Amino acid sequence: MQKTLPRVLFYSARMWSLLNNSGEGFGGGETEMWTMMRGLADRGEVCVSLLTAADVPAETVIENIPVAGIPSPRLTDRDSRLVRIAALISYAFGIGRRIQQSRVDVIFMKLPSFEMFAVAVAGWILRKPVVFRGVSNWETDEKNLAEQIFHGSRLKVRLFRFCLRRFNRVLCQTQHQRSELNRNFGVEAVLIPNVHALPDVITSISARQGVLWVGRAHPGKQPQAFLQLADANWDVAHTMIMAPAPEYSALSAEVANAASIQTNLQFQPGLPSGEVLKLYELTRVLALTSEAEGFSNVVIEALKNGVPVVSLFWNPDGLFLPIGESDVSDCAAAPGFVTNGSVGVAALMMKRLNQDDIFWKACSDMATDYVRKTHSPDVVLPQYEALFAGVAR
Incomplete structure (x- = not known):
């Protein structure tokens, strides 16, 4: 009997900037996630695909990983709350259509952001398990979330707390994050270290x-x-x-x-x-x-x-x-x-x-x-x- 492999859709808003070699708009997190995706694909125990917030050419495949894109809405500080909510709902439905087309079993994402809320909503509508990985210590308490990440928006902090408690799994990178997520949000996070390919030779x-x-x-x-x-x-x-x-x-x-x-x-x-x-x-x-x-x-x-x-x-x-x-x-x-x-x-x-x-x-x-x-x-x-x-x- 043939083994059924879990089909995992990775969402990364800025990954396309890494893959098209622009040198802008991505950081170590994107590099590490791509290393993880390639490693999982090569080992053959997980079917891997990527969704990113960009206008990606149809049927794009990079290193045997299917890549699709849906550009995120261009919002400004002048947009009203109603406009933002409408954009979030519209984007969530757009992502939902992409997820349906991908026929995935699990959605994986990181970083608290506008896109994160949309992906979470789409996953719940389609009844797909959502795995969220925390990145920064700022994500482990509401004060830093408001001041350092969401630029003072208490609404986004409340939305993040709502999502965090409903994700199927929450991952973290350190024991400190694990204890803070439990203390501040009542979330039992799973600690999995970042993955990095090792160099063949260390320079003298x-x-x-x-x-x-x-x-x-x-x-x-x-x-x-x-x-x-x-x-x-x-x-x-x-x-x-x-x-x-x-x-x-x-x-x-x-x-x-x-x-x-x-x-x-x-x-x-x-x-x-x-x-x-x-x-x-x-x-x-x-x-x-x-x-x-x-x-x-x-x-x-x-x-x-x-x-x-x-x-x-x-x-x-x-x-x-x-x-x-x-x-x-x-x-x-x-x-x-x-x-x-x-x-x-x-x-x-x-x-x-x-x-x-x-x-x-x-x-x-x-x-x-x-x-x-x-x-x-x-x-x-x-x-x-x-x-x-x-x-x-």
Whole structure:
């Protein structure tokens, strides 16, 4: 008897920007989701398809994965609540038609957004199980949801809470997120780590130099702090890849202008994913200035390439070693370090990692070992296969 495979439709609003190699509008989350989709498709235990918020040519197939698109409505702040609700309903029905055409068993999506509400409604109308994966720590409490994600809209927070409690499964990336979702929303989330393909070879230390920052223009990423780090270590090369975001165009311009006058800082306003991945092979340290993350895919991409991380604030489930100024010169090796917001301490640790080859190598080995044991496809993909098989029944 032939085995029936679960048919899973992945929804990602910004995935088309990654797949058409535009270099804009996507982040590490899209790269990681595509890695997961390709891995599941290659293993043959799940039938995978993609729906994205774009005008995609008919019958598009990329790496054996069918891709369909339905552009999301173009709304502005001037649109009334009635217009927004009508657009949401219309978009939900459009997505519903696409889901019906795809004949799927399970819908998978992430990120709280307008599109998320529409996908959830469509799934419920069609009685399809919906799996939602949380991404950021901001998604685990209502205050940050309102301030950091929904720009003060209490209605969207209430809608998110309503959806979160009715999804068939809610996934998270860290133990901290799991406990916060339970405490703040009464949701029992399932922890499945992000999945990342491992490089065949780790570049030798002789080919590496400097400090790298990768992210998109967003106040929560605190890109200005990286400018301060570059200023503090004027004799160390710094590279900044900041993907533009239309909603934060003023921030993008401010950072780009400030970066242009720093002689030890190379600024690039976004790059195709493949070009960004090559940079990890050439750098010694990744700087992370974000106030909050889920489990940053940028961090995992760095760690899997043997790049230690220096973080100002974020420390996922205690992976990074907390340090103060007195610890920099003699602390133990670790995959990463966190400085409790101190730019000065972070700059000192970055300098040490650029100058002390033995210390860097020990940290680098710990970084790759961690990713291999926690985030590799052989570890993570079977967890997703079991999840989808259970939900699809």
